[in-house]
Amino acid sequence: MLPLWDYALAVYKLPGVKDRLLALQDRHRLDVVHILWCLWAGRYGFSLSPEERIEVLKSTRDMAFQATQPLRAVRKFLSGPRPGFPQEDIKSLREDVLRLEIKSEELALRRLDQTTQEAADEPPADHGDMIARATLLFDSARAYADTPLVIG
Numbered sequence: 729m730l731p732l733w734d735y736a737l738a739v740y741k742l743p744g745v746k747d748r749l750l751a752l753q754d755r756h757r758l759d760v761v762h763i764l765w766c767l768w769a770g771r772y773g774f775s776l777s778p779e780e781r782i783e784v785l786k787s788t789r790d791m792a793f794q795a796t797q798p799l800r801a802v803r804k805f806l807s808g809p810r811p812g813f814p815q816e817d818i819k820s821l822r823e824d825v826l827r828l829e830i831k832s833e834e835l836a837l838r839r840l841d842q843t844t845q846e847a848a849d850e851p852p853a854d855h856g857d858m859i860a861r862a863t864l865l866f867d868s869a870r871a872y873a874d875t876p877l878v879i880g
Contacts, residue, residue, distance in 0.1 A: 731841055732764070733837045733838055735771070736768070759836075761796070761837055762788075762840075775848055775849050780847040780848065784844050787840065795832040799829040799832060800829055802825050806822035806825065
């Protein structure tokens with residue numbers, strides 16, 4: 729079994745996957761990190777109760793809201809022309825922010841891997857019905873994404 733971070737890197741590189749993941753992220757307001765987790769956990773047969781699925785997803789919520797999403801917003805801001813600033817400097821800054829955004833996603837994926845393995849039963853050797861499991865996880869992640877964030 730590949731660790732989630734390694735799985736995510738391998739899957740993200742496949743032709744067309746990046747665009748599909750970003751479209752799902754935009755359409756369902758889900759973080760690509762959570763989509764990759766759904767695919768990974770479904771692929772390797774992790775069985776989680778509804779409560780366990782929510783706890784696993786909650787384990788990365790602060791990272792997403794306090795680091796990944798703000799970094800993504802800065803990176804997108806830097807994607808357009810910034811009059812009065814040298815474009816080479818803006819491009820360099822954007823690349824630096826992208827590296828930080830990817831690092832925050834790596835941390836979240838490693839945390840999801842850890843909390844999943846702590847919460848779930850041992851995956852079955854045959855992995856069972858991967859698509860059904862991934863769909864169930866995706867539905868849970870989508871429902872979780874719709875819950876209001878309480879800051880406090």
